Amino acid sequence: MLEKALQGGPKYWLWMILLAAVIGAGSLCYYTQLIYGLGITGMSRDVTWGLYIAQFTFLVGVAASAVMVVLPYYLHNYKAFSKITILGEFIAISAVIMCLLFVIVDIGQPMRAVNMVLYPSPRSILFWDMVVLNGYLVLNVVISRVTMGAERKGVKPPAWIRPVIVLSIPWAVSIHTVTAFIYCGLGARPFWLTAILAPRFLASAFSAGPALLILLCLLMRRLTKFDAGDEPIQKLSIIVAYAMAANVFFVALELFTALYSASPEHIAPFQYMFLGLEGKHKLAPWVWTSQSMGILALVLLIVPRTRKNMRILALACIGLNIALWIDKGMAMVVTGFVPSPLGHVTEYTPTPPEIMIAIGIYAIGLFILTGLCRIALSLRGQLEA
Amino acid sequence: MHDGGKIMGGLAVFFALLLFPVWNNLAQGKADYRPNPQILPKGNCVESREYMLSSHMDLLNTWRDQVVRQDKRIYVSTLDGKEHLMSLSKTCLGCHTNKAEFCDQCHTYMNVAPYCWDCHVDPQANK
Amino acid sequence: MSFNRRDFLKLTGLGAVSAVAARAAAAFPFFGGAPGAVKAETNAKTAKRWAMVVDLTKCKENCTDCIDACHTTHNVPDFGDDKRHEVKWIWKEPYKQSFPDQENEFLKDDLSERRVLVFCNHCQNPPCTRVCPTRATWKRPEDGIVMMDWHRCIGCRYCMAACPYGSRSFNWLDPRPHIKTITPDYPTRTRGVVEKCNFCDSRLAQGQMPACVEACKDRALIFGDLEAPDSPVRQILRERFSIRRKPELGTQPQVYYVV
Ligand code: SF4
Ligand code: SF4
Numbered sequence: 001m002l003e004k005a006l007q008g009g010p011k012y013w014l015w016m017i018l019l020a021a022v023i024g025a026g027s028l029c030y031y032t033q034l035i036y037g038l039g040i041t042g043m044s045r046d047v048t049w050g051l052y053i054a055q056f057t058f059l060v061g062v063a064a065s066a067v068m069v070v071l072p073y074y075l076h077n078y079k080a081f082s083k084i085t086i087l088g089e090f091i092a093i094s095a096v097i098m099c100l101l102f103v104i105v106d107i108g109q110p111m112r113a114v115n116m117v118l119y120p121s122p123r124s125i126l127f128w129d130m131v132v133l134n135g136y137l138v139l140n141v142v143i144s145r146v147t148m149g150a151e152r153k154g155v156k157p158p159a160w161i162r163p164v165i166v167l168s169i170p171w172a173v174s175i176h177t178v179t180a181f182i183y184c185g186l187g188a189r190p191f192w193l194t195a196i197l198a199p200r201f202l203a204s205a206f207s208a209g210p211a212l213l214i215l216l217c218l219l220m221r222r223l224t225k226f227d228a229g230d231e232p233i234q235k236l237s238i239i240v241a242y243a244m245a246a247n248v249f250f251v252a253l254e255l256f257t258a259l260y261s262a263s264p265e266h267i268a269p270f271q272y273m274f275l276g277l278e279g280k281h282k283l284a285p286w287v288w289t290s291q292s293m294g295i296l297a298l299v300l301l302i303v304p305r306t307r308k309n310m311r312i313l314a315l316a317c318i319g320l321n322i323a324l325w326i327d328k329g330m331a332m333v334v335t336g337f338v339p340s341p342l343g344h345v346t347e348y349t350p351t352p353p354e355i356m357i358a359i360g361i362y363a364i365g366l367f368i369l370t371g372l373c374r375i376a377l378s379l380r381g382q383l384e385a
Numbered sequence: 386m387h388d389g390g391k392i393m394g395g396l397a398v399f400f401a402l403l404l405f406p407v408w409n410n411l412a413q414g415k416a417d418y419r420p421n422p423q424i425l426p427k428g429n430c431v432e433s434r435e436y437m438l439s440s441h442m443d444l445l446n447t448w449r450d451q452v453v454r455q456d457k458r459i460y461v462s463t464l465d466g467k468e469h470l471m472s473l474s475k476t477c478l479g480c481h482t483n484k485a486e487f488c489d490q491c492h493t494y495m496n497v498a499p500y501c502w503d504c505h506v507d508p509q510a511n512k
Numbered sequence: 513m514s515f516n517r518r519d520f521l522k523l524t525g526l527g528a529v530s531a532v533a534a535r536a537a538a539a540f541p542f543f544g545g546a547p548g549a550v551k552a553e554t555n556a557k558t559a560k561r562w563a564m565v566v567d568l569t570k571c572k573e574n575c576t577d578c579i580d581a582c583h584t585t586h587n588v589p590d591f592g593d594d595k596r597h598e599v600k601w602i603w604k605e606p607y608k609q610s611f612p613d614q615e616n617e618f619l620k621d622d623l624s625e626r627r628v629l630v631f632c633n634h635c636q637n638p639p640c641t642r643v644c645p646t647r648a649t650w651k652r653p654e655d656g657i658v659m660m661d662w663h664r665c666i667g668c669r670y671c672m673a674a675c676p677y678g679s680r681s682f683n684w685l686d687p688r689p690h691i692k693t694i695t696p697d698y699p700t701r702t703r704g705v706v707e708k709c710n711f712c713d714s715r716l717a718q719g720q721m722p723a724c725v726e727a728c729k730d731r732a733l734i735f736g737d738l739e740a741p742d743s744p745v746r747q748i749l750r751e752r753f754s755i756r757r758k759p760e761l762g763t764q765p766q767v768y769y770v771v
């Protein structure tokens with residue numbers, strides 16, 4: 001089946017070559033990092049996690065969000081999603097692979113990563129995260145292979161795959177919950193020490209992921225003969241709107257608890273995020289951008305007239321993803337380290353090689369996603385329009 | 386298909402180039418090169434010569450885990466019951482003071498790069 | 513042709529996987545053990561629960577003897593003004609930063625301006641060891657020292673996020689060029705691993721007191737066994753008022769401060 005990824009026109013190959021070039025540039029930067037150490041990044045003794053772990057967190061959410069098409073289709077037999085379920089699974093596969101790569105580039109001794117398997121430590125949440133992420137990858141690879149194989153032969157998928165699919169639903173929730181547990185179980189970091197972190201992660205994931213899926217559908221409608229149809233896109237946009245509303249609500253809850261209790265250690269990180277501390281406020285403009293874009297996108301998604309306009313819907317989905325990416329892919333992780341346990345305010349700015357490595361990993365994800373979509377399209381005979 | 390000869394010729398040139406290091410060494414009479422680690426001290430090592438030759442890495446691995454993780458620092462030799470401090474810098478390099486002519490000889494030949502020396506200090510090199 | 517694109521992809525995939533596996537296997541040979549027996553040193557200093565008392569009434573404001581002793585003994589690199597990549601095991605922090613929960617607006621003059629020695633607390637209930645995915649950092653059951661295994665640490669820095677005291681440092685760069693004089697008896701570290709104070713475990717094993725304790729001429733650092741009722745640490749804690757850093761977190765620090 002994989003060989004289908006090797007067939008395509010010049011546009012397809014140009015795109016793949018472009019991605020390969022970006023991957024090459026990222027690999028070169030990673031090679032430099034291997035030689036000099038993580039000192040080439042912007043991280044420091046006070047801010048020990050940065051861009052890499054933040055992307056990891058964001059992408060776990062994207063991966064988990066496949067459940068928002070799998071669940072209605074398989075559990076509620078919602079037929080409109082029949083064509084796009086496989087796309088959700090493909091996004092999940094490429095997102096999990098990117099997650100694992102972001103962990104690898106973040107650790108100081110990648111050659112020793114096997115130690116996590118050789119000396120399993122069930123008390124560590126990172127250990128469980130490794131288990132659930134790899135499990136989720138295997139589940140999605142198996143499910144998409146089996147269902148597509150059946151489709152190619154024009155038969156029904158074997159009966160044993162159904163329990164596997166049903167298992168993948170709670171599993172998707174688990175990957176993002178366990179990822180939230182990495183943060184929210186640390187007494188040392190008051191900003192993360194909140195029970196609402198896991199629900200908040202899930203809510204933002206369930207709006208960002210389906211919004212990406214909408215964008216992917218719209219893009220494929222323009223570039224290929226594949227048309228998901230308006231109904232599933234509209235259904236997805238409602239899911240996006242509800243999940244985003246829940247996310248905004250959860251953020252408001254957090255702000256209330258911190259600000260009204262006036263507990264200094266809970267206020268300080270929020271103060272750094274929105275206003276800055278000790279005259280250091282690099283993050284503040286980003287956070288304000290994220291908040292205002294998020295609210296604007298939410299309004300556009302809630303009002304039926306704007307939501308039903310495909311142009312505006314696309315814009316809202318883009319804005320929403322930028323907003324949530326800033327929130328999770330930058331602010332959430334960094335703010336946990338400011339101020340430090342000793343009250344110091346150290347700011348973090350990713351360096352160019354660090355950013356290039358991150359872009360390289362995104363290119364790997366896109367490469368895989370494009371290849372997988374290619375396979376699905378050629379099976380269905382729906383290549384270029 | 387009339388290119389059989391060209392293909393064969395091309396392949397021959399390719400392999401000749403690929404194997405350059407081999408025939409070059411043969412031509413220079415260096416093909417029977419053997420590493421020659423300099424064992425300075427006269428007496429016994431902590432275990433027999435044969436054991437050390439084949440399995441010193443097993444021994445060092447045990448030493449490392451015992452010292453770091455079990456706080457056991459004394460090794461009792463099966464050769465003569467003598468006790469040794471399990472220390473790479475002090476015990477091993479205490480006798481074999483010539484890391485470059487001892488450790489590195491075979492390691493370089495075998496192209497293995499144990500990362501011991503990223504952290505452990507060769508007292509000679511830091512004089 | 514029987515060799516099609518499908519086979520090609522499979523073969524390249526297989527090739528890539530086996531190349532990576534071979535690299536990994538080379539880095540992790542599955543060793544056998546050594547034939548001989550092992551045992552602890554006979555003159556080692558032992559305790560059921562090691563602890564330190566810092567007597568702030570004796571510690572002199574501008575003295576750095578203990579810091580210098582520790583950092584020289586343990587080959588701790590000095591990155592100068594490069595605070596981002598700083599590595600430190602023991603250092604001084606203003607009183608208000610060391611004890612944020614004791615932040616009274618009006619304090620005894622000698623305290624409010626004070627800089628306090630801080631280092632790993634060897635917590636009885638350490639969050640850093642709980643989160644480590646490889647058990648590269650762990651609490652020794654025999655004597656309570658929170659250890660680091662620099663051979664095993666993968667450098668994920670989860671322990672640094674979990675420590676509420678900022679006691680841990682990461683080697684962002686190769687430390688060797690930044691060590692002024694290398695002490696050959698003690699290993700340096702390599703880039704990509706985490707390090708911190710280890711209560712001088714290898715000095716204790718050789719019957720010596722911690723380097724910082726030995727270096728302090730004013731006897732402001734008192735080291736001993738908390739489980740032994742007549743140990744020097746128990747004695748001073750009986751007689752003087754002491755505080756610990758962030759006790760509300762339940763980590764149970766084993767470093768006490770006499771104020
Ligand atoms: S002070 Fe920090 S590093 Fe030391 S034991 Fe406590 S939590 Fe761990
Ligand atoms: S950085 Fe090292 S010691 Fe710390 S949690 Fe990770 S593996 Fe464990």
Ligand code: SF4
Pocket residue numbers: 581582583601602631708709710711712722723724725
């Ligand atoms: S006990 Fe040892 S390692 Fe810890 S600060 Fe003192 S000298 Fe340094």
